[in-house]
Amino acid sequence: xxxxxxxxxxxxxxxxxxxxxxxxxxxxxxxxxxxxxxxxxxxxxxxxxxxxxxxxxxxxxxxxxxxxxxxxxxxxxxxxxxxxxxxxxxxxxxxxxxxxxxxxxxxxxxxxxxxxxxxxxxxxxxxxxxxxxxxxxxxxxxxxxxxxxxxxxxxxxxxxxxxxxxxxxxxxxxxxxxxxxxxxxxxxxxxxxxxxxxxxxxxxxxxxxxxxxxxxxxxxxxxxxxxxxxxxxxxxxxxxxxxxxxxxxxxxxxxxxxxxxxxxxxxxxxxxxxxxxxxxxxxxxxxxxxxxxxxxxxxxxxxxxxxxxxxxxxxxxxxxxxxxxxxxxxxxxxxxxxxxxxxxxxxxxxxxxxxxxxxxxxxxxxxxxx
Amino acid sequence: xxxxxxxxxxxxxxxxxxxxxxxxxxxxxxxxxxxxxxxxxxxxxxxxxxxxxxxxxxxxxxxxxxxxxxxxxxxxxxxxxxxxxx
Ligand code: SF4
Numbered sequence: 435x436x437x438x439x440x441x442x443x444x445x446x447x448x449x450x451x452x453x454x455x456x457x458x459x460x461x462x463x464x465x466x467x468x469x470x471x472x473x474x475x476x477x478x479x480x481x482x483x484x485x486x487x488x489x490x491x492x493x494x495x496x497x498x499x500x501x502x503x504x505x506x507x508x509x510x511x512x513x514x515x516x517x518x519x520x521x522x523x524x525x526x527x528x529x530x531x532x533x534x535x536x537x538x539x540x541x542x543x544x545x546x547x548x549x550x551x552x553x554x555x556x557x558x559x560x561x562x563x564x565x566x567x568x569x570x571x572x573x574x575x576x577x578x579x580x581x582x583x584x585x586x587x588x589x590x591x592x593x594x595x596x597x598x599x600x601x602x603x604x605x606x607x608x609x610x611x612x613x614x615x616x617x618x619x620x621x622x623x624x625x626x627x628x629x630x631x632x633x634x635x636x637x638x639x640x641x642x643x644x645x646x647x648x649x650x651x652x653x654x655x656x657x658x659x660x661x662x663x664x665x666x667x668x669x670x671x672x673x674x675x676x677x678x679x680x681x682x683x684x685x686x687x688x689x690x691x692x693x694x695x696x697x698x699x700x701x702x703x704x705x706x707x708x709x710x711x712x713x714x715x716x717x718x719x720x721x722x723x724x725x726x727x728x729x730x731x732x733x734x735x736x737x738x739x740x741x742x743x744x745x746x747x748x749x750x751x752x753x754x755x756x757x758x759x760x761x762x763x764x765x766x767x768x769x770x771x772x773x774x775x776x777x778x779x780x781x782x783x784x785x786x787x788x789x790x791x792x793x794x795x796x797x798x799x800x801x802x803x804x
Numbered sequence: 805x806x807x808x809x810x811x812x813x814x815x816x817x818x819x820x821x822x823x824x825x826x827x828x829x830x831x832x833x834x835x836x837x838x839x840x841x842x843x844x845x846x847x848x849x850x851x852x853x854x855x856x857x858x859x860x861x862x863x864x865x866x867x868x869x870x871x872x873x874x875x876x877x878x879x880x881x882x883x884x885x886x887x888x889x890x
Pocket of ligand 1: 746747748749750752759762763764765766769770775776777778779786
C-alpha cells in the first residue's frame with residue numbers, strides 16, 4: 435500500500451544505517467516513547483543492526499501497559515454489575531487485575547463487549563436503552579479524539595444510559611518525568627508521531643529547551659524509525675537539543691485544530707498514576723464538569739477503590755528503561771503472553787510482549803544494512 | 805488499539821450529520837469517522853486511530869522525505885547503483 439511499502443525499502447534502510455554509523459562517535463541512549471515504535475524496532479531487528487554505541491530504551495508509550503491496577507479494578511467492578519454492558523478495546527480484556535481480568539468477568543456472565551471504535555459503544559447505548567453502557571476510555575492523545583467524540587454524540591443524542599470510565603494519559607508529562615528522574619540514562623527521544631498528529635509539536639519545545647535534549651517526532655515504518663534515530667544522533671553529536679519533525683507527512687506543527695477544539699471541550703488535565711511508574715502530576719485527562727454526567731466513576735461510585743501493584747513484576751523498571759524485558763527473571767518462563775504477570779506482557783504493543791514475540795533464537799530481519 | 809493504520813478513503817457519506825467514510829486498509833475495508841479531517845476526500849490517505857481519521861497523509865511530504873533518503877550517501881559515491889526513488 436502507498437506510503438507503507440516505500441517506507442520499508444531495504445536499500446534506503448541501508449543508506450540510513452550507513453549515515454548513523456558515520457555520525458556516531460560515542461555511546462548514546464535513545465528512548466522511543468511509543469509502543470508502536472517498539473514493535474516496529476523489534477519486528478525489523480533495528481536495535482540489533484544499529485552500532486553497539488546506540489542503545490534503544492523502550493519507553494512507557496503503551497496505554498494498556500500503564501493503566502494503573504486500581505483503574506483495572508474499577509473496570510472489573512463496573513463490568514460485573516448485572517445492569518451494565520461494558521465496552522472496551524480488545525487489548526484491555528486480558529490486562530490482569532488482582533485476581534481476574536475482563537475476560538474472566540465475561541466468562542462468569544458479565545456483559546463485556548469488544549468494540550473497534552467508541553462510537554460502537556454509543557450505538558449499543560442507543561439500541562439498548564434499558565442497559566447501562568460503559569465504555570473504557572483509555573489511551574494517549576491518539577485515541578482521545580475518538581473517545582471525546584463518543585461523549586459528545588452521547589450528549590447530543592440525549593443518551594442517559596451511556597458513560598465512560600476515563601483513564602487517559604498524556605505523553606509530554608511522561609517525557610518530563612523520565613528527564614527529571616535522577617536514574618534516567620536517556621540522551622534523546624523519538625517522540626510518538628501520531629500523538630503529534632493530534633496535538634502538534636509545540637508542547638515539546640519547552641522540554642527540549644529546559645533539558646537541552648533532542649526530541650525528534652518519529653513515524654512507525656522502519657525508515658521512519660531509522661530517520662528519527664539518525665536525526666537524534668546528529669543533534670547529539672553536534673551538541674544540539676531541539677524539537678525536529680521526522681514525520682512531516684503526518685504531522686503539522688499545530689497538530690489537528692478540529693480535534694484539539696473538541697478535546698479542550700471534553701477533557702481537562704488531571705494527575706494520573708502510571709502502572710509501574712507511579713503518580714505523574716498533570717499527566718492525564720478526565721472529563722470536564724460539563725460532561726460530568728457521563729463519568730462512569732461518578733455514576734457507579736467506585737472512585738476510592740485502591741489496589742497494590744504486584745511486587746514480582748518488574749514492568750516499572752522496563753517502562754523506565756532501567757532493565758530490558760529479557761533481564762526480568764520471569765520473562766518467557768513464568769511470564770508469557772498467555773500467562774502475563776504484568777501489563778507490558780499483555781499488550782502486543784508492550785515491550786515485554788514485543789521481546790517475546792520477536793526476540794527468539796533467530797531474529798527476523800526484514801531490513802538490511804547497506 | 806493505539807496503533808494508527810494508514811488507509812485510503814474510498815467513499816464518503818453522511819450519517820446523522822457526521823462525515824463518515826469507507827476506507828481501504830490494504831484490502832480490508834472499514835468504516836471511518838472523518839469529523840476531524842474536513843480536508844480529507846475520496847482517494848486521500850489518512851491515519852486512523854480507533855475508527856477516527858486523525859490526520860491526512862501529505863503526499864508531497866512523503867515524496868520529499870523519500871527523495872531525501874535516496875540522496876543520503878550521495879557524497880560517499882555509491883550512488884547510481886540503486887534505483888532512485890521518485
Ligand atoms: S517479563 Fe513479565 S514479570 Fe517481567 S517485567 Fe515483563 S511483564 Fe513483568
